[in-house]
Amino acid sequence: MIDSKTFDPNFKFLIASEPGGENIKKCFSCGTCTAGCPVREVTDRYNPRRIIRMAILGMKKEILSSDFIWLCSSCYTCFERCPQNVKIPELMNAIKNIAVREGYLPSSMKSQLDLLASFGRLLEVTDFENEKRKESNLPLLQGRTEDVKKILKKLGFHREEQDRG
């Protein structure tokens, strides 16, 4: 049962003020996004039309705390087809950005942030990697860059004690 008393009517405005979420109110629920969604094809846990409808109704907590908002594969099929230019993958990113600010960060995304802060890349370039590159006559790469960590620290995404190796 959905209890409309728990709805937050301002949620859609919050999303609309977030970069990428501007066009949420244009959605007229045609379902073109869901019909062509490759994720929806393999699981019913992800349904962009449903998520947008829930957001417009104001089901803030249900959406921000959900796993399903993270299931968009960012393939942009719906982005191309949406007759209302809702820019759904960007809308999902806007919702996810809000969710992170509200404290809902999936552990896999947390791990990616840690890797980026530590190495500046998702995959570490160790001596072993550079040795392999040398054997293949490829130029060597700088093992890590501190700049990404600086950026993430300034934005409050990384603390000293999280530093790796």
Added chain:
Amino acid sequence: MKNRTEDSPQNSEYTLFLGCTVPVRALNYEISARKVAEKLGVQLSDAPDFSCCGYPIKSVHRYAYLLMAARNLALAEKKGLPLCTLCSACCGSLTEANHEIQEDEKLRKRINEDLFEWVGLRYEGGIRVTHFIRVLDQEVGRKKITERVRADLSSLHVAPHYGCHYTKPSTIYNRTEDPEDPKSLDELIKATGAQSVQYEDKLQCCGGGVLAIDEQVALAMAHGKLDHLRAQQADAMILICPFCNIMYEGNQRKIEKVYQTEYKLPILYYPQLLGLALGLEPDELGMKMNRIKTTELVKKINRRAD
């Protein structure tokens, strides 16, 4: 579509943007891309201090993504050459950030203030971003490729996989190519002499975008396409993105286990196919690093005497 086929400058020059996956997990893509670039007169220069393009944190913090992308663009701007990526997600991420920074003066100012204060860099918006495959398609051109073909690939039936970020969102690429009916990779395959196989769900996403969030969903997405390719008896699938490779080659055995089936479908990067056509040896194209053996496929190629 602009397609310079004749009298194009012989020495187009780019800074190569490798990203995270290619220089660690897809050396065969990098090796073959550098080889064919050399053969076709495209100069790729390196900048070892590039970081991740920023794509992975777009969903977490959009501004952090823009700053990471801007940092890379600023480093590229110092070198003064257009930026060429091998990874389609890097291409999409850097192209999008580039557009925003170029078009939104207020955003550019904010980014540059932070970027300068935090890491001592500025980006003025003067860099063009492109994908290596688009360089082959639009700068080198199919005509020149066809002229340089030295081996007979006509008995190869290979399936193009465009992936997502090479064409979409089409707005950031100025609709260079129709995302619902892209042709460049098909045409580039034909330029090598190989046959381009048509198959169901040709434009479907590999699932890589949700791999970190839900592996089973990602595997299910890749599984469908492998089934469709088997139905067409394709000799190989041709990729232009290292993340698609993680799904179709890196995870092929896992998909076989989960779905109790067998594909053993060779997965090649387009520059590997092109290199074979140009007469390069499989070893020169990093084919030993292909996890699914390509021996049978290579046997189908007839070497022409020069």
